[in-house]
Amino acid sequence: MALLALLLMAASAGVMLLVAHASAALNATAVHWWAALSVGGLAVMTAFIRSGATLALRDPSLTLPQMAWTITSGAVAYVLAGEARGLVPSVLAMILFFGTFGLTVAEVIGIGIYALVAFGCAIGVSSRLSANASGYLDTAYALMVVIVLGGCVALNLRIHRIRARLQQQREALAQALDINRELATRDELTGLINRRAMLDLMELEHRRSLRSGRPLLLAQLDIDHFKPINDQHGHATGDRALQAFAGTVRAHVRDTDVLARWGGEEFVLMLCETQLDDARELLERVRLAVEALEIPHATGTLRMSVSAGLALHLPGDTVVHTLERADQALYTAKALGRNRWVVAPSGPQHPPRPAAGPSPFNARV
Incomplete structure (x- = not known):
């Protein structure tokens, strides 16, 4: 000019x-x-x-x-x-x-x-x-x-x-x-990132893990018997339960760990640069914290429990496959009685259903 x-x-x-x-x-x-x-x-x-x-x-x-x-x-x-x-x-x-x-x-x-x-x-x-x-x-x-x-x-x-x-x-x-970007990446009810944003983050961490060689673990978390909460106490109580659950889990994980609402009462937790033993201890802390959680409602106090499946992301695997292994571990935790976490095996074998015989997963109540 x-x-x-x-x-x-x-x-x-x-x-x-x-x-x-x-x-x-x-x-x-x-x-x-x-x-x-x-x-x-x-x-x-x-x-x-x-x-x-x-x-x-x-x-x-x-x-x-x-x-x-x-x-x-x-x-x-x-x-x-x-x-x-x-x-x-x-x-x-x-x-x-x-x-x-x-x-x-x-x-x-x-x-x-x-x-x-x-x-x-x-x-x-x-x-x-x-x-x-x-x-x-x-x-x-x-x-x-x-x-x-x-x-x-x-x-x-x-x-x-x-x-x-x-x-x-x-x-x-x-x-x-x-606002639109926030709505596109956040779950409005719990304030957690949503499924689409979590998939993007997991792909990013997958690439970082490949470069650095540091471990990456994914956990699928599911609130036990959540449908009866909505049916018996109403969706408003169910919403408060989801918010309380999300807040409790976030309070017991590290700032570097990422929690996302996957859908309904299902959540995914991504643990970056975490050893498997440390992840077990973390999931146990989460399980105990959720078990101790009390949510008041019109007729009394509501209590919850959580089941979780944990999978170590393996070199050469895709994030989707690791999620499937975590989901299979979650299925096993549900089949074993809920209110527990299960670690998926690190080998290529596919676990049988619990009803077919002893589970090859490491499980802990």
């Missing part, structure tokens, strides 16, 4: 020089000095901006100094242009529009007042120097300057109002997108 302003000033100076050479009424020497100072001043500002020396300033683009310089230059040009000063209002309009997107409302009003004062002085000086001070052209030029100033300031303010409204709309849209 600074380079564009410099280019426009150079073009305007070129027009003034053409007029000075074509008209004997103009002081060519004064116009040459005016052109050199006008273009040179903007060139110095542009050099400072391009060098990065202005980055620490509140206005690193030097919008106000550039506009004040060009307005002053325009006012002087109005005096020097003589009968050709009808060219200046168009340049003035260009100057004022140039700062539309870099100034605050107060600055737009301030620069408009400065332009009015500067050109008021220029009109006064020009009238005194004019051989025909009362000529209709002087009056017409003065009125055009006032009209251009008023119109430009009014339009700038209108543009600022539009920009402010667009900014508010962008902020509202950003908030809506944040």
Whole structure:
């Protein structure tokens, strides 16, 4: 933008020089000095901006100094242009529009007042120097300057109002997108991440585990006999039970562990960089905490228990397959009487159903 302003000033100076050479009424020497100072001043500002020396300033683009310089230059040009000063209002309009997107409302009003004062002085000086001070052209030029100033300031303010409204709309849209993103990744009832977000996190941790060689464990957790809670005590009590369960589990796992609501009363816990023995102890703490949980309701106190299946993620396995192994371990925990956790075997064999014989899982009540 600074380079564009410099280019426009150079073009305007070129027009003034053409007029000075074509008209004997103009002081060519004064116009040459005016052109050199006008273009040179903007060139110095542009050099400072391009060098990065202005980055620490509140206005690193030097919008106000550039506009004040060009307005002053325009006012002087109005005096020097003589009968050709009808060219200046168009340049003035260009100057004022140039700062539309870099100034605050107060600055737009301030620069408009400065332009009015500067050109008021220029009109006064020009009238005194004019051989025909009362000529209709002087009056017409003065009125055009006032009209251009008023119109430009009014339009700038209108543009600022539009920009402010667009900014508010962008902020509202950003908030809506944040809410939608949160709804897309969070379970509204428990505040836990949902299934889709958990799958993404598990894939990410799967890749990290492959690179680092550190263990990754997945656990499937299921609240025992949850359907009767809804049937006998209502969905409101069931919702409170889910919230209490989620809060209890989160309170007994590490900050680096991730708990997600998988669906209904099912949850998935991802344990990163955790040894199998540590995971067993963690699940036992969770089991005891849930067993001790009391949820008041209209007719008394509700108690719950949890069953869990734990699987170590094996090199070469997919996350989906590890989840299936954890789910099979959970099935075994349910079949063995619930309120317990079961660790899935780390070998490739598929465990038989408990009814078919002794379980090959490590189980603990």
